Amino acid sequence: MAQESSVKNLIFDLGGVILDLSVEHTLQAFANISGLDKSEVTKRFVTSEGFVAYEKGLIDDVGFRAFVRDTYPVQADDAALDAAWNAMLRGLPLNKLQLLLRLKEQYQSVLLSNTNNIHLEYINTRLLPPGERSLDPYFHRTYYSHRMHKRKPDAEIFEQVLHENNFQPHETLFLDDNAENIAGARKLGIQTVHVITPDLIIDYFHA
Numbered sequence: 001m002a003q004e005s006s007v008k009n010l011i012f013d014l015g016g017v018i019l020d021l022s023v024e025h026t027l028q029a030f031a032n033i034s035g036l037d038k039s040e041v042t043k044r045f046v047t048s049e050g051f052v053a054y055e056k057g058l059i060d061d062v063g064f065r066a067f068v069r070d071t072y073p074v075q076a077d078d079a080a081l082d083a084a085w086n087a088m089l090r091g092l093p094l095n096k097l098q099l100l101l102r103l104k105e106q107y108q109s110v111l112l113s114n115t116n117n118i119h120l121e122y123i124n125t126r127l128l129p130p131g132e133r134s135l136d137p138y139f140h141r142t143y144y145s146h147r148m149h150k151r152k153p154d155a156e157i158f159e160q161v162l163h164e165n166n167f168q169p170h171e172t173l174f175l176d177d178n179a180e181n182i183a184g185a186r187k188l189g190i191q192t193v194h195v196i197t198p199d200l201i202i203d204y205f206h207a
Contacts (some may be wrong), residue, residue: 014113016177029084075146153184
């Protein structure tokens with residue numbers, strides 16, 4: 001293993017670490033259904049607070065769709081909106097899922113994802129291997145921002161995970177593709193790996 005021998009616990013991000021992710025696909029899909037230029041779609045995506053509110057569970061699916069229709073604006077039905085929103089979710093590589101099962105036997109392993117209900121439903125029903133309906137079997141515990149009403153990189157979300165699992169920060173390794181999330185974890189003394197390439201966890205754990 002490439003990590004420090006002191007590590008007993010793993011905290012994994014989902015998108016960009018385990019799940020193949022391409023926000024560009026969703027931005028293009030929103031451009032297609034709204035008629036707006038992609039650069040304008042991107043600007044509104046980055047600056048609008050509704051996306052963060054949805055990840056924190058402060059608005060429900062109905063409220064999120066209303067927000068999207070107002071933000072871009074579009075008249076698309078729910079199915080078309082959801083398809084555009086889910087376009088960024090590109091797949092769950094089997095070799096990563098197999099790696100997670102092996103790591104679960106060696107460490108206390110949890111998932112901590114900034115996500116939302118529409119995405120999670122799509123992952124559970126469309127991207128997992130046949131017969132599976134949850135990521136739960138791959139971890140000792142799973143945490144999703146919209147259910148916790150908290151979001152990375154805020155300290156409180158990391159503190160909750162550490163407390164509920166009796167993790168010591170210096171014995172815990174956090175793997176995430178977002179630099180702000182990595183910085184948030186480091187402030188609490190958590191060891192980190194910034195995942196900058198899609199297969200980094202495969203290489204890191206010599207899978």
